[in-house]
Amino acid sequence: MVANPNTAPRIDIAALLKDAALTAAVAFALALPLIGFRTVDDPAGLGIETRFDWVATGVGAVFLGRLLLSWLFALRGQRPAVGSGWLAHARAQLDPHMKWIALAGMLFAFLLPFLPFSSRYTIDIATTVLIYVMLGWGLNVVVGLAGLLDLGYVAFYAVGAYSYALLAVTFNLSFWECLPLAGLFAAFFGILLGFPVLRLRGDYLAIVTLGFGEMIRIILLNWVPVTRGPDGVSGIPRPSFFGLPFTANPPEGVTAFHEFFGIAYAGSHRVTFLYFLILLLALITNLFTLRIRRLPVGRAWEALREDEIACRALGINPTNTKLTAFAIGAMFGGFAGAFFATRQGFISPESFTFIESATILAIVVLGGMGSQIGVVIAAVLLILLPELGRELAEFRMLLFGAAMVLIMAWRPRGLLAHREPSMRLHSRNHRGES
Amino acid sequence: MSALLTVEHLSMRFGGLLAIDDLCFAADERRITAIIGPNGAGKTTVFNCLTGFYRPDVGRLTLHRPQGPLYLERLDGYRIAQAGVARTFQNIRLFPAMSVLENLIVAQHNVLMRASGYSVAGLFGAARFRRAEAEAIEFARSWLERVDLVERADSPAGSLPYGAQRRLEIARAMCTRPRLLCLDEPAAGLNPRESAELTALLRSVRDREGIGVLLIEHDMSVVMGISDHIIVLDYGKKIADGTPEQVRHDPNVIRAYLGEAEHEALPAEIAADLRRDDRPT
Numbered sequence: 001m002v003a004n005p006n007t008a009p010r011i012d013i014a015a016l017l018k019d020a021a022l023t024a025a026v027a028f029a030l031a032l033p034l035i036g037f038r039t040v041d042d043p044a045g046l047g048i049e050t051r052f053d054w055v056a057t058g059v060g061a062v063f064l065g066r067l068l069l070s071w072l073f074a075l076r077g078q079r080p081a082v083g084s085g086w087l088a089h090a091r092a093q094l095d096p097h098m099k100w101i102a103l104a105g106m107l108f109a110f111l112l113p114f115l116p117f118s119s120r121y122t123i124d125i126a127t128t129v130l131i132y133v134m135l136g137w138g139l140n141v142v143v144g145l146a147g148l149l150d151l152g153y154v155a156f157y158a159v160g161a162y163s164y165a166l167l168a169v170t171f172n173l174s175f176w177e178c179l180p181l182a183g184l185f186a187a188f189f190g191i192l193l194g195f196p197v198l199r200l201r202g203d204y205l206a207i208v209t210l211g212f213g214e215m216i217r218i219i220l221l222n223w224v225p226v227t228r229g230p231d232g233v234s235g236i237p238r239p240s241f242f243g244l245p246f247t248a249n250p251p252e253g254v255t256a257f258h259e260f261f262g263i264a265y266a267g268s269h270r271v272t273f274l275y276f277l278i279l280l281l282a283l284i285t286n287l288f289t290l291r292i293r294r295l296p297v298g299r300a301w302e303a304l305r306e307d308e309i310a311c312r313a314l315g316i317n318p319t320n321t322k323l324t325a326f327a328i329g330a331m332f333g334g335f336a337g338a339f340f341a342t343r344q345g346f347i348s349p350e351s352f353t354f355i356e357s358a359t360i361l362a363i364v365v366l367g368g369m370g371s372q373i374g375v376v377i378a379a380v381l382l383i384l385l386p387e388l389g390r391e392l393a394e395f396r397m398l399l400f401g402a403a404m405v406l407i408m409a410w411r412p413r414g415l416l417a418h419r420e421p422s423m424r425l426h427s428r429n430h431r432g433e434s
Numbered sequence: 435m436s437a438l439l440t441v442e443h444l445s446m447r448f449g450g451l452l453a454i455d456d457l458c459f460a461a462d463e464r465r466i467t468a469i470i471g472p473n474g475a476g477k478t479t480v481f482n483c484l485t486g487f488y489r490p491d492v493g494r495l496t497l498h499r500p501q502g503p504l505y506l507e508r509l510d511g512y513r514i515a516q517a518g519v520a521r522t523f524q525n526i527r528l529f530p531a532m533s534v535l536e537n538l539i540v541a542q543h544n545v546l547m548r549a550s551g552y553s554v555a556g557l558f559g560a561a562r563f564r565r566a567e568a569e570a571i572e573f574a575r576s577w578l579e580r581v582d583l584v585e586r587a588d589s590p591a592g593s594l595p596y597g598a599q600r601r602l603e604i605a606r607a608m609c610t611r612p613r614l615l616c617l618d619e620p621a622a623g624l625n626p627r628e629s630a631e632l633t634a635l636l637r638s639v640r641d642r643e644g645i646g647v648l649l650i651e652h653d654m655s656v657v658m659g660i661s662d663h664i665i666v667l668d669y670g671k672k673i674a675d676g677t678p679e680q681v682r683h684d685p686n687v688i689r690a691y692l693g694e695a696e697h698e699a700l701p702a703e704i705a706a707d708l709r710r711d712d713r714p715t
């Protein structure tokens with residue numbers, strides 16, 4: 001069914017009205033109990049207040065909105081097809097330049113702290129964005145490549161953060177000693193989660209991983225002797241520059257960063273160092289995933305995403321393949337967690353709620369599953385926008401929801417969904433390409 | 435001519451339905467063994483038992499190798515594939531978003547995995563791995579040439595026309611370097627010219643690679659033309675076994691095929707199941 005561009009599509013007004021009325025009816029049924037009634041405290045006990053005016057406004061808005069939407073779709077003749085539209089066009093134009101765009105982005109990231117407009121605050125936000133970029137890249141291994149929908153990724157972030165915090169506080173280990181251990185612990189938990197969910201796919205997998213994420217948080221909350229429960233772990237050692245601490249007044253016998261380099265002490269030194277640290281970690285994550293995608297195991301992940309039965313028939317062990325995906329994804333979550341802990345100096349289970357998992361997953365899905373640059377763009381959009389307009393922060397979840405709905409309707413495979421083969425037989429501009 | 439595969443007393447039941455009933459047959463090296471029979475006769479189920487997707491209720495499935503026999507009924511599907519039994523599916527199962535070449539490289543996964551030192555050496559770009567990868571690509575190219583898909587090597591497999599997807603699936607199975615190739619209705623949905631090409635390809639696989647081919651096929655012109663040996667199934671039972679000439683004149687076979695109209699009167703849900711199963715994707 002392709003609309004003929006020369007003839008205006010005929011619009012069936014009655015059908016549109018009926019459709020809008022139906023949508024409004026559903027909205028009414030939902031809104032009446034949820035919005036229509038409100039419990040209020042009154043001296044005699046619990047009273048009920050009605051808000052039918054709110055319901056009416058909401059239902060009216062849904063009716064008009066739906067009418068407008070379906071009218072717009074009708075005007076276009078059909079729902080936009082996947083891959084059509086200006087974005088796909090722009091993508092096709094940009095494609096050969098992707099390498100340069102990535103390089104320019106990297107150059108910008110390296111220069112950011114030294115640009116005239118950057119303040120301590122900018123660098124701080126950029127650090128947060130980079131944490132999510134790294135988490136997005138890590139989760140991309142599991143969701144984008146292996147196609148395993150993981151809703152509990154925050155668990156590995158938490159395991160990494162707590163591993164670092166507890167090891168550092170208890171055994172006085174340094175950040176660089178703890179980092180590999182944090183990754184290792186997280187990978188171990190990834191395998192632990194992997195085993196029970198080996199046979200699950202899609203929705204079922206999503207639900208179990210969601211439960212796993214919550215379980216880890218609740219264990220952190222309740223296993224007080226080890227994790228210190230809701231109080232969290234404080235006094236986590238801050239990172240040092242190869243043994244040189246970033247403190248104004250270092251203890252006796254220790255040279256601080258500013259003393260060693262003979263510069264005045266500034267609080268921004270540490271912030272800048274943290275920024276470069278996460279930039280480095282994120283770039284390592286990126287290089288690693290780009291590289292592993294071209295290895296047999298990476299291709300096996302993608303094959304598993306495409307068709308598990310066919311994989312079995314080709315002699316690929318699906319158990320091992322899935323577990324490596326979970327382990328490697330979790331490992332990067334663990335690294336990011338360790339960084340988070342050293343940056344904050346204090347962690348508690350509150351930092352590792354489901355919202356974090358949802359945010360990271362939203363970044364991956366929005367960015368275009370499997371697309372590395374897409375993850376950066378999505379992380380910038382989802383983390384930076386709410387930070388910039390503080391008023392927007394209130395609507396963060398609403399923004400997420402709206403963004404996800406739009407993406408699903410408009411580009412179900414993400415903003416930059418385009419898969420470049422991991423190897424080629426012919427050069428890029430070969431005529432056999434379609 | 436030595437037997438490559440022997441199937442002894444294979445039975446498989448789904449609830450009240452006996453899909454395979456005490457089936458015995460053998461498939462030889464350097465021969466094409468066809469399994470034919472009306473829809474729902476249990477042909478695909480035989481393949482699913484052979485390749486580890488179903489666990490048979492009763493039966494011994496033996497793959498004869500120089501280093502000794504291997505009993506397939508005990509093994510996981512991926513181990514059976516590693517032991518040298520490759521298959522294609524009635525409703526094609528490619529990796530649609532991956533390129534044609536990648537599909538053939540994934541088929542060489544185990545060789546490449548070992549060469550990449552289980553990814554560790556591969557991450558550091560070890561020369562041994564790069565060499566193995568180049569060889570894998572060369573092998574894939576040789577198969578792309580044989581199935582006439584070199585030009586489309588870098589396109590997503592899902593974008594190929596139907597007939598090309600069938601050929602690619604066969605090439606992919608061959609890239610696992612099997613000893614026994616099981617093809618489930620490879621000519622379904624092909625036009626006569628493509629069917630003829632398929633026939634030529636299967637002959638060359640038999641004669642050049644010297645492996646055994648087990649072929650499920652509906653298209654009698656394909657089956658009678660290339661099979662060395664035909665087994666006829668009806669309602670899970672073997673009703674004939676012999677050369678094409680013998681089978682063609684077997685009264686049981688004629689009855690089963692003439693009676694095929696009865697299958698239209700199957701219960702609705704089974705008929706729907708069969709239609710779904712038989713629809714080319």
Ligand SMILES: Nc1ncnc2c1ncn2[C@@H]1O[C@H](COP(=O)(O)OP(=O)(O)O)[C@@H](O)[C@H]1O
Pocket residue numbers: 448451453471472473474475476477478479480704707708711
């Ligand atoms: N997984 C299954 N569960 C239940 N019944 C099945 C299953 N697989 C096959 N069958 C039934 O077994 C019989 C044989 O099926 P099949 O082997 O697909 O036949 P065909 O010879 O057409 O390939 C059919 O009646 C089919 O409905």
Ligand SMILES: [Mg+2]
Pocket residue numbers: 477478479524711
């Ligand atoms: Mg079948």
